[in-house]
Amino acid sequence: MGKLARKVAMIGAGMSTFGAHFPHKRIPDLWVDAWLDAVSRVDNGIEPKDVDACYVGNYSSDLFNHQGHLGPQMANLVGLTPKPAGRFEGACASSGIALRQAILAIASGVHDVIAVSGVECMTELPTTGVTDVLATASDSLFEYPAGATFPGLYATLASAHFNKYGTTVEDLMRVAIKNHENGKENPYAQMQRSISDFMASKIAKIEKSGGEVPDWKDEFDYLKSSSNPIIASPLRLFDCSLITDGAACVFLAAEDVVKNYTDTPIWIAGTGQGSAALALHDREDLTSFIASKEAARQAYEMSGFKPKDIQVAEVHDCFTIAEVVALEDLGFYEKGKAVEAIKNGETKRDGSLPINTSGGLKSKGHPVGATGAAFCVEVFKQMRGIAERNRQVKFDVERMLAHNLGGSGATCVVTIFEK
Amino acid sequence: MSESEREFTIKSYIDYLSEKKLMSSKCKDCGASYVPVRKLCTKCNSVNMEWVEMSGKGKIAAFTSITVGTPFFVEKGYGRTKPYCFSVIKLDEGPMISGQLIGVDESKPDTINIGMQVKATFIETEIRGETRVDLGFEPV
Numbered sequence: 256m257g258k259l260a261r262k263v264a265m266i267g268a269g270m271s272t273f274g275a276h277f278p279h280k281r282i283p284d285l286w287v288d289a290w291l292d293a294v295s296r297v298d299n300g301i302e303p304k305d306v307d308a309c310y311v312g313n314y315s316s317d318l319f320n321h322q323g324h325l326g327p328q329m330a331n332l333v334g335l336t337p338k339p340a341g342r343f344e345g346a347c348a349s350s351g352i353a354l355r356q357a358i359l360a361i362a363s364g365v366h367d368v369i370a371v372s373g374v375e376c377m378t379e380l381p382t383t384g385v386t387d388v389l390a391t392a393s394d395s396l397f398e399y400p401a402g403a404t405f406p407g408l409y410a411t412l413a414s415a416h417f418n419k420y421g422t423t424v425e426d427l428m429r430v431a432i433k434n435h436e437n438g439k440e441n442p443y444a445q446m447q448r449s450i451s452d453f454m455a456s457k458i459a460k461i462e463k464s465g466g467e468v469p470d471w472k473d474e475f476d477y478l479k480s481s482s483n484p485i486i487a488s489p490l491r492l493f494d495c496s497l498i499t500d501g502a503a504c505v506f507l508a509a510e511d512v513v514k515n516y517t518d519t520p521i522w523i524a525g526t527g528q529g530s531a532a533l534a535l536h537d538r539e540d541l542t543s544f545i546a547s548k549e550a551a552r553q554a555y556e557m558s559g560f561k562p563k564d565i566q567v568a569e570v571h572d573c574f575t576i577a578e579v580v581a582l583e584d585l586g587f588y589e590k591g592k593a594v595e596a597i598k599n600g601e602t603k604r605d606g607s608l609p610i611n612t613s614g615g616l617k618s619k620g621h622p623v624g625a626t627g628a629a630f631c632v633e634v635f636k637q638m639r640g641i642a643e644r645n646r647q648v649k650f651d652v653e654r655m656l657a658h659n660l661g662g663s664g665a666t667c668v669v670t671i672f673e674k
Numbered sequence: 675m676s677e678s679e680r681e682f683t684i685k686s687y688i689d690y691l692s693e694k695k696l697m698s699s700k701c702k703d704c705g706a707s708y709v710p711v712r713k714l715c716t717k718c719n720s721v722n723m724e725w726v727e728m729s730g731k732g733k734i735a736a737f738t739s740i741t742v743g744t745p746f747f748v749e750k751g752y753g754r755t756k757p758y759c760f761s762v763i764k765l766d767e768g769p770m771i772s773g774q775l776i777g778v779d780e781s782k783p784d785t786i787n788i789g790m791q792v793k794a795t796f797i798e799t800e801i802r803g804e805t806r807v808d809l810g811f812e813p814v
C-alpha cells in the first residue's frame with residue numbers, strides 16, 4: 256500500500272440544509288447553497304481562481320431529474336468555467352469516490368486545490384419512483400425481478416445477521432433512537448426530532464382527536480407499534496434512511512498551498528476503496544461487507560492507525576443494520592459484538608466512540624450522491640470543535656473516520672482524518 | 675440448437691428459465707459452477723464451460739417480506755396488505771441465487787426460517803399481453 260506522494264488537507268466544508276426541498280430547490284440551487292456554506296468555512300477565504308477542478312458526486316440525476324452531465328453545469332454556477340469538471344458515480348458512495356479521486360489527483364501534483372462535492376435531488380419522484388431508481392444500484396437482471404428493493408436487500412442481510420449472531424429488532428431500534436437524538440442537534444438535518452418527540456406528538460394528536468391513547472412506556476413500545484410500519488421485515492420505517500434533497504461541498508488543498516487558506520487544516524491520513532459483487536447472491540458472506548473491510552484495511556494501513564486510534568466516526572447508516580455491520584467491518588468491535596456496545600451507550604455522543612453525531616442518514620437525511628461529502632462536513636465540524644447546538648463531543652478530536660458505502664455494499668470508501 | 679451449443683450469455687440463461695430449467699455454467703477445468711451464467715470462470719480464468727442443469731433444491735440463506743415493493747410487484751398486486759418475500763437461496767450444488775419465495779405466509783415472516791429446504795419453481799406473470807417467467811422458490 257502506497258503513501259500519498261504529497262499531503263492533502265481539508266480546508267473547508269459545508270452543505271445545504273437537507274430535506275424535501277423540491278420544487279423550491281433543485282440541483283443547481285442545492286449545489287450553490289453547499290458551495291457558499293463551504294466557502295464561508297475557509298478561514299482566509301477562497302475564490303474560484305484558487306480552485307483547479309470541480310468534482311461532483313451524484314448517483315442518478317439522469318433518472319431522478321432527467322439531467323446528466325452535472326460536472327460542468329455545477330462548475331459554471333460558481334465561476335469555475337473552463338476548469339476541469341466531472342461527475343463520479345458509485346451509488347450512495349458517489350461523493351466518497353469523488354473525494355478519493357480528488358485526494359489522489361492533488362497528491363499526484365496535477366492539481367493544488369479541488370472542490371469536491373455531492374448532490375442529489377430525490378423528492379422530484381414519488382416513493383415508488385425513488386424505490387425503482389434506487390433499485391438500479393442493485394443487480395437489475397437477477398435481484399430486481401425477484402422483488403428486491405433497497406430496504407429489502409438490507410432486510411435480507413439483517414435476517415442473516417439476526418440468524419448468525421442473535422441480533423434483535425431492539426438492537427436496531429437503539430441505532431435509530433441514538434441517531435435521531437443526534438439529528439435533533441443538527442440545524443442542517445432533515446428530521447430534527449428525537450423518537451420520543453415523534454412519540455409525544457403522536458400521543459398529542461390522538462388525544463386531540465379523542466381517540467384511545469396508547470400505553471407506550473418508552474420509544475421501544477412506540478417503535479413496535481403500527482405507527483412504525485414494516486417496510487421489509489425485520490426493518491420498519493424508523494430503520495430506514497430518508498428520501499432527501501441536498502448537497503455538500505468540501506475544499507481539499509495540497510500541503511504546499513494549505514497555509515494560504517488556514518492554519519488549522521484537517522489532514523487526510525488515509526484513504527481506501529473496496530468493491531464487491533453487485534448481487535448479494537454472488538457474495539460469500541451475507542453478514543459483513545467485504546468492500547468495507549478492504550477499504551478500511553487500506554485506509555488504516557496508509558494512516559498507520561488502528562481501529563482503537565479512531566475517536567469519532569461517521570458511518571453509512573442507510574439502514575440501522577448497516578450501522579451495526581459497519582462497526583464490525585471497521586474493526587471497532589468483533590463480529591456480533593457491536594450491538595452490545597451500542598446497548599452500553601458506547602456509540603452515543605458522550606460514549607467512548609461517538610458514531611454519527613450528525614444524526615446519520617437516518618435523521619440528517621440521505622441524498623445518496625451527496626452523503627460521502629456530507630460526512631466530511633461533520634468531520635470538519637467535530638474536529639474544529641464547531642458542531643452546532645449540543646452536538647459537539649466533549650473532548651478534542653484528533654482522529655476521525657468516515658465510512659461511505661454504495662448500494663447494497665458493492666462499493667465502499669473509507670477516509671481517515673487527523674489534525 | 676443442442677444444449678451444448680447455446681452461448682454462455684444472459685439471454686441463453688433467461689431462455690432456459692422460460693423453458694423452466696435452472697441451468698448453470700460449469701467450468702470444465704476447475705468444476706466451479708455459476709448461477710446465473712458466466713462465460714469466464716473467475717476461480718481459474720478458464721472459458722471452458724458447459725451447461726449443467728441444477729436440481730433446483732436448496733436452503734434459505736436469507737430473506738425478507740416486503741410491503742413497499744417495486745413497481746413490477748405492485749403491478750402484480752403486492753403491497754402493504756399483501757407483502758411478498760424476496761430470498762437468497764443457497765443451492766445444494768453450491769451457488770446462491772435470488773428468487774421470490776412463494777408458498778409461505780408472507781404476513782408472518784416469523785414462521786419462515788433460514789435453513790428451510792426449498793425447491794425451484796418458475797413463476798409465470800402475464801404482463802401487458804406477454805408472459806414472463808421468473809425464478810422462484812417454495813418450501814418442499
Ligand SMILES: CC(C)(COP(=O)(O)OP(=O)(O)OC[C@H]1O[C@@H](n2cnc3c(N)ncnc32)[C@H](O)[C@@H]1OP(=O)(O)O)[C@@H](O)C(=O)NCCC(=O)NCCS
Nearest residue numbers: 347382389405406486492493495496497498573621662742
Ligand atoms: C421507508 C420509505 C419507503 C418510506 O416512504 P413512504 O412510505 O413513502 O413514506 P412517506 O413519504 O409517505 O411518509 C410517511 C410518513 O413517514 C415519515 N417518514 C418517511 N420516511 C421515513 C423514515 N425513513 N424514517 C422515519 N419517518 C419517515 C414521513 O415524514 C411521513 O410522516 P408524516 O405522516 O408525519 O408526514 C422511504 O423513506 C425509503 O424508501 N427510505 C429508504 C431510502 C433508501 O433506500 N435510500 C438508499 C439507501 S442505500
Ligand SMILES: [Zn+2]
Nearest residue numbers: 701704715718
Ligand atoms: Zn474454473
